[in-house]
Amino acid sequence: MSKFDRDDGVSRRKILECMTWVGTGVLWTISGGVAHSPGIIDEAAAQEARGLTFLQISDSHIGFDFKAPYPNSVGTLEEAIAKVTALPTKPAFMIHTGDISHLSLASQFDDADRVISQARLDVHYVPGEHDFVDADQKLYLERYGRGTKGAGWYSFDANGVHFIGLVNVFDLKAGGLGNLGNEQLEWLEADVKGRSASTPIVVFAHIPLWSVYPQWGWGTDDGAQALSYLKRFGSLTVLNGHIHQVMQKVEGNVTFHTARSTAFPQPAPGTAPSPGPMKVPADKLRSMLGIASVTFKQGEQRLAIIDTPLQG
Amino acid sequence: MMRTAIAAAVLGAVVGWGLAGGVVIARAQSPASAVSIDNFTFNPQKLTVKAGTTVTWTNKDDIPHGIASANNAFTRSKALDTDDSFSFTFTAPGTYEYFCYIHPHMTGTIVVEAATGSNATQ
Numbered sequence: 001m002s003k004f005d006r007d008d009g010v011s012r013r014k015i016l017e018c019m020t021w022v023g024t025g026v027l028w029t030i031s032g033g034v035a036h037s038p039g040i041i042d043e044a045a046a047q048e049a050r051g052l053t054f055l056q057i058s059d060s061h062i063g064f065d066f067k068a069p070y071p072n073s074v075g076t077l078e079e080a081i082a083k084v085t086a087l088p089t090k091p092a093f094m095i096h097t098g099d100i101s102h103l104s105l106a107s108q109f110d111d112a113d114r115v116i117s118q119a120r121l122d123v124h125y126v127p128g129e130h131d132f133v134d135a136d137q138k139l140y141l142e143r144y145g146r147g148t149k150g151a152g153w154y155s156f157d158a159n160g161v162h163f164i165g166l167v168n169v170f171d172l173k174a175g176g177l178g179n180l181g182n183e184q185l186e187w188l189e190a191d192v193k194g195r196s197a198s199t200p201i202v203v204f205a206h207i208p209l210w211s212v213y214p215q216w217g218w219g220t221d222d223g224a225q226a227l228s229y230l231k232r233f234g235s236l237t238v239l240n241g242h243i244h245q246v247m248q249k250v251e252g253n254v255t256f257h258t259a260r261s262t263a264f265p266q267p268a269p270g271t272a273p274s275p276g277p278m279k280v281p282a283d284k285l286r287s288m289l290g291i292a293s294v295t296f297k298q299g300e301q302r303l304a305i306i307d308t309p310l311q312g
Numbered sequence: 313m314m315r316t317a318i319a320a321a322v323l324g325a326v327v328g329w330g331l332a333g334g335v336v337i338a339r340a341q342s343p344a345s346a347v348s349i350d351n352f353t354f355n356p357q358k359l360t361v362k363a364g365t366t367v368t369w370t371n372k373d374d375i376p377h378g379i380a381s382a383n384n385a386f387t388r389s390k391a392l393d394t395d396d397s398f399s400f401t402f403t404a405p406g407t408y409e410y411f412c413y414i415h416p417h418m419t420g421t422i423v424v425e426a427a428t429g430s431n432a433t434q
Contacts, residue, residue, distance in 0.1 A: 103393065133390075174380075174410070174411035215417070217416065274351035
């Protein structure tokens with residue numbers, strides 16, 4: 001069985017550690033409930049032998065190139081991928097939580113694929129609303145939808161962890177937020193039915209599944225219903241993008257976390273007239289796309305987050 | 313198109329109205345039938361026009377938006393990048409709810425009133 005089954009009691013519930021934020025990606029380490037310092041390579045290597053490390057990138061918005069200080073979405077994605085390839089410990093795979101492209105153009109997906117493939121990692125995608133600009137979602141699904149259900153949802157297992165990629169950017173309703181829809185919810189309920197409550201669950205989707213700031217559309221209308229199917233699991237981690245900033249909430253055994261964008265930052269909720277791209281000086285941009293380390297400490301439910309600018 | 317312009321003028325539309333040159337001119341010179349998209353909001357959020365009016369949405373944001381009818385009363389726009397526009401001519405009276413299909417919390421309404429008297433377009 002998995003490594004996680006070797007732990008007893010509550011400790012197995014506390015198995016998720018987000019080890020290191022690397023540039024515009026997030027490096028997650030899941031291991032058997034043992035906290036560790038990411039700064040010590042030998043220890044990190046030992047952790048890797050027992051656990052699972054994967055990377056999250058998000059919101060590359062390839063094609064958003066026309067306004068200062070964001071002249072080069074490909075360039076900032078290349079910088080992020082360069083950070084990935086420079087990691088001393090190779091992640092098992094990468095997830096991309098959507099808005100790969102800015103306008104769902106084939107050329108934009110091409111550019112993204114060309115850069116991301118340089119990481120030489122398997123990549124598990126979910127779409128953002130910018131990847132579904134074409135009404136039938138054909139461009140995204142042709143490229144990334146193989147083996148998925150419906151509008152592109154799926155699940156897979158890695159090292160005893162069950163990963164679920166959800167799509168909440170299709171069939172959007174006037175006045176609504178992100179949407180999963182009944183078909184996907186029914187699939188989700190069936191997907192996790194019968195799984196042991198000790199199975200660690202990682203859910204990833206583009207728009208936050210919890211209500212971050214509905215006034216800006218930062219939430220998912222039927223996200224709570226999806227989470228109701230998952231709350232019996234001792235460890236549930238929900239990874240999202242969309243809001244181009246780090247945000248975290250912990251509720252009991254559920255950790256919600258959003259990743260930075262590789263392209264541009266967005267303002268904190270309510271701090272600007274709209275959620276449009278933040279106007280930051282060019283020399284400050286990479287400080288908005290900086291590094292943050294997130295560490296889980298055993299005996300505490302909260303992840304400790306330490307942000308470190310990529311530059312400056 | 314001239315009849316449309318007259319209808320709007322009767323409504324007390326802003327000075328400078330002029331649709332005679334067709335849709336292209338209407339985009340630039342017909343504020344009463346224009347909706348601006350600023351800061352993720354439609355402005356005005358509710359617009360009342362006479363039947364036959366061409367309404368033009370223009371995206372002034374740095375992020376793309378898209379126009380879609382809430383009940384498929386009209387074909388949705390392509391994605392509107394910064395300064396892109398989309399126009400639709402409302403010929404039938406009624407209330408048209410629409411939203412941004414990229415950011416669906418953004419909603420707006422076009423109320424189309426019957427054209428009357430000598431201004432009738434039919």
